[in-house]
Amino acid sequence: MYLQKYYDSTIGKVVKPMSSASDKVKIARKVSRPTALEYINHIFTGFIELHGDRNFKDDKAVVGGIAYLNETPVTVIGIQKGHTTEENIERNFGSPHPEGYRKALRLMKQAEKFKRPIITFVNTSGAYCGVGAEERGQGEAIARNLFEMANLKVPIISVIIGEGGSGGALALAVADRVWMLENSVYSILSPEGFASILWRDSSRAKEAAELMKITAENLLEMGVIDKVIKEAAGGAQNDFSFTANLLKTRLENEISELTSKDIQTLLKERYDRFRKFGDFTE
Amino acid sequence: MNLFKKKPLPEKTEKAKKTDSKSTPAVPDGMCVKCSGCGKTVYKKELGENKICPECFHYFRIGAKERVKMTADKNTFEEFDKTMHALNPLNYPEYEEKIKSMQEKTGINDAVLSGKCKIGGQETVLCVMDAGFIMGSMGSVVGEKITRAFEYATENKLPIIIFTASGGARMQEGIVSLMQMAKVSAAAAKHSQAGLLYVTVLTDPTTGGVTASFAMLGDIILSEPKALIGFAGRRVIEQTIKQKLPDEFQSAEFLLEHGFVDKIVERECLPNVLTEILRFHNRKGRETNE
Ligand SMILES: [Zn+2]
Numbered sequence: 001m002y003l004q005k006y007y008d009s010t011i012g013k014v015v016k017p018m019s020s021a022s023d024k025v026k027i028a029r030k031v032s033r034p035t036a037l038e039y040i041n042h043i044f045t046g047f048i049e050l051h052g053d054r055n056f057k058d059d060k061a062v063v064g065g066i067a068y069l070n071e072t073p074v075t076v077i078g079i080q081k082g083h084t085t086e087e088n089i090e091r092n093f094g095s096p097h098p099e100g101y102r103k104a105l106r107l108m109k110q111a112e113k114f115k116r117p118i119i120t121f122v123n124t125s126g127a128y129c130g131v132g133a134e135e136r137g138q139g140e141a142i143a144r145n146l147f148e149m150a151n152l153k154v155p156i157i158s159v160i161i162g163e164g165g166s167g168g169a170l171a172l173a174v175a176d177r178v179w180m181l182e183n184s185v186y187s188i189l190s191p192e193g194f195a196s197i198l199w200r201d202s203s204r205a206k207e208a209a210e211l212m213k214i215t216a217e218n219l220l221e222m223g224v225i226d227k228v229i230k231e232a233a234g235g236a237q238n239d240f241s242f243t244a245n246l247l248k249t250r251l252e253n254e255i256s257e258l259t260s261k262d263i264q265t266l267l268k269e270r271y272d273r274f275r276k277f278g279d280f281t282e
Numbered sequence: 283m284n285l286f287k288k289k290p291l292p293e294k295t296e297k298a299k300k301t302d303s304k305s306t307p308a309v310p311d312g313m314c315v316k317c318s319g320c321g322k323t324v325y326k327k328e329l330g331e332n333k334i335c336p337e338c339f340h341y342f343r344i345g346a347k348e349r350v351k352m353t354a355d356k357n358t359f360e361e362f363d364k365t366m367h368a369l370n371p372l373n374y375p376e377y378e379e380k381i382k383s384m385q386e387k388t389g390i391n392d393a394v395l396s397g398k399c400k401i402g403g404q405e406t407v408l409c410v411m412d413a414g415f416i417m418g419s420m421g422s423v424v425g426e427k428i429t430r431a432f433e434y435a436t437e438n439k440l441p442i443i444i445f446t447a448s449g450g451a452r453m454q455e456g457i458v459s460l461m462q463m464a465k466v467s468a469a470a471a472k473h474s475q476a477g478l479l480y481v482t483v484l485t486d487p488t489t490g491g492v493t494a495s496f497a498m499l500g501d502i503i504l505s506e507p508k509a510l511i512g513f514a515g516r517r518v519i520e521q522t523i524k525q526k527l528p529d530e531f532q533s534a535e536f537l538l539e540h541g542f543v544d545k546i547v548e549r550e551c552l553p554n555v556l557t558e559i560l561r562f563h564n565r566k567g568r569e570t571n572e
Contacts, residue, residue, distance in 0.1 A: 127494075127513070127514075128522075129513075129514035129515075129518045129519050129522050130514075130519060130522055130523055131519065131523065131527070131531070133513070133514070134512055134513060134514065134519070134531070134532060135540050136540070137498070137540065137541075137542045138494070138513040138514070139493030139494040139497070139498050139512065139513035139542075140493075140498040140542055142494040142495075142513070143467060143493070143494050143495050143496070143497070143498040143499050144498070144499075146463060146464050146467035146468070146494075146495055147467045147468075147470060147471045147474075147499055148471075150464070150467060150468035150471045150472075151468075151471050151475065166451075166460060166491075167460070167463060167490075167491055167494040167495075167513075170460055170463060170464060171494075174464050174467075174468070186457065187456065187457060187460075188451055188453060188455075188456050188457055188459055188460045189451075189453070194453055197453055198453055198454070211372055211373075211374070212372060212456045212457070213371075213372060213456055213457060214456075214457070219457065222371075222457070222458075224457055224461065270468075271468050271472070274461060274464040274465045274468055275429070275465055275468070275469075277422075277425070277458055277461035277462065277464075277465055278422035278423075278425055278426045278458065278461075278462070278465070279368070279369040279370070279371040279422045279455065279458055280366050280367060280368055280369055280422045280423050280426055281366070281367060281369055282363070282365050282366045282367075
């Protein structure tokens with residue numbers, strides 16, 4: 001059931017579907033927006049969370065583990081935000097440190113060893129910007145994931161469920177299929193950051209959001225993503241199981257299609273998927 | 283080994299350390315130039331071909347063309363993709379005009395020069411970024427040129443050397459710039475799988491999406507002394523943590539200490555060090571492949 005209007009309890013009024021890019025930014029960032037763990041628990045069974053990067057610590061902004069998609073064993077990884085300030089502090093507001101990306105890579109390598117498809121849920125305003133993150137090589141951690149994911153010998157599907165902020169999102173989204181929930185955004189950096197860097201005026205964020213082509217609709221058109229998953233009017237929080245069930249069905253179909261490809265074909269298609277990006281002339 | 287011996291530096295370099303490298307100017311036209319390391323006005327010709335301040339040993343930024351001249355054996359550089367130029371995926375206002383004026387100013391088509399050459403008689407692919415071209419930012423053209431350079435190197439079983447100098451992704455191209463990080467990294471991975479050598483030389487500044495992709499993927503990562511290298515910008519971090527950061531934060535020396543750079547090499551030693559590294563891997567390649 002796709003609702004045209006819905007009573008949004010977080011703002012206390014009836015909302016209509018919204019369409020502008022800056023409206024989507026607002027929905028994508030709502031604290032009530034369903035998080036990675038909620039999708040994981042709804043879509044998969046028998047989830048066992050696995051912790052740590054085996055090097056420095058367990059980054060709670062990244063969750064991951066093994067689970068079943070129906071009968072198929074898979075590895076699931078997500079960037080986790082919270083619904084409350086307390087939860088968000090625990091999850092560092094969904095901004096991973098290098099050890100978060102390295103935990104993700106460890107679990108992806110494990111998936112490759114046991115030939116399990118990988119499903120990632122991306123929801124971050126960006127990789128964390130801090131002293132420890134720089135000391136431990138945030139740039140290297142992201143770069144390594146891009147490099148390794150390009151050749152992981154198992155199918156990878158990435159779903160942007162909220163914010164897809166820059167390299168910190170891409171580090172979990174070098175995949176065979178990249179999908180977005182209808183009200184998610186995916187961008188080079190936040191509209192505020194874009195406005196502040198290019199126009200030295202972060203108050204022009206709204207204008208930046210419209211210009212930057214960050215919505216699922218824009219990105220589908222540009223070929224950056226392959227599929228848009230519908231949400232209830234006003235956002236997935238208004239009818240969580242609608243979006244989660246839809247996503248589950250799509251994942252089941254896609255995983256079985258991707259698993260049927262031979263690995264060399266899969267890797268070649270993954271390479272070509274990213275190889276084509278660029279807007280230039282000669 | 284003589285190659286790796288550093289020249290003793292004068293005391294004054296402490297002061298050079300303290301300057302904000304973001305404000306470091308390239309050598310402008312005219313007879314004299316003010317050094318942002320020591321603040322003194324020096325004759326341009328006194329900087330010498332390596333563009334180093336004679337007073338304080340501060341490194342001036344150098345453009346891609348000049349770097350190629352300093353690095354490649356004489357008359358060996360053959361440039362790739364000379365005529366490629368950027369389009370405007372976001373229809374960003376006046377982006378085409380900006381590209382055009384940058385092309386006129388720098389004499390290159392975008393923020394990287396790519397090609398093949400010989401260094402110390404060794405054949406190699408070489409890419410050099412230019413911080414003077416929209417902060418050396420990576421958009422479609424930089425991404426495509428570097429990807430093609432990797433693909434050429436893979437096909438022809440050649441090593442690749444990349445000098446990085448970049449503020450990160452090209453904001454004006456939006457998400458297309460972000461995708462370049464994945465594209466280039468995948469090409470680097472293919473080159474690596476073919477058992478070929480990739481050396482990065484980090485120069486001032488190397489930040490953002492370039493750090494978070496090919497800059498950090500070299501088999502061997504060299505850096506010029508005191509280069510600014512990092513993922514996030516210093517100001518962003520200071521705003522996040524609400525504290526001032528120490529001067530040496532995100533310097534080449536800081537990265538060396540934390541294990542993200544293999545070796546800091548003085549500018550004047552770079553051609554020799556690169557020659558030695560290329561020669562070392564050449565010999566190994568011959569032994570295992572034949
Ligand atoms: Zn000086």
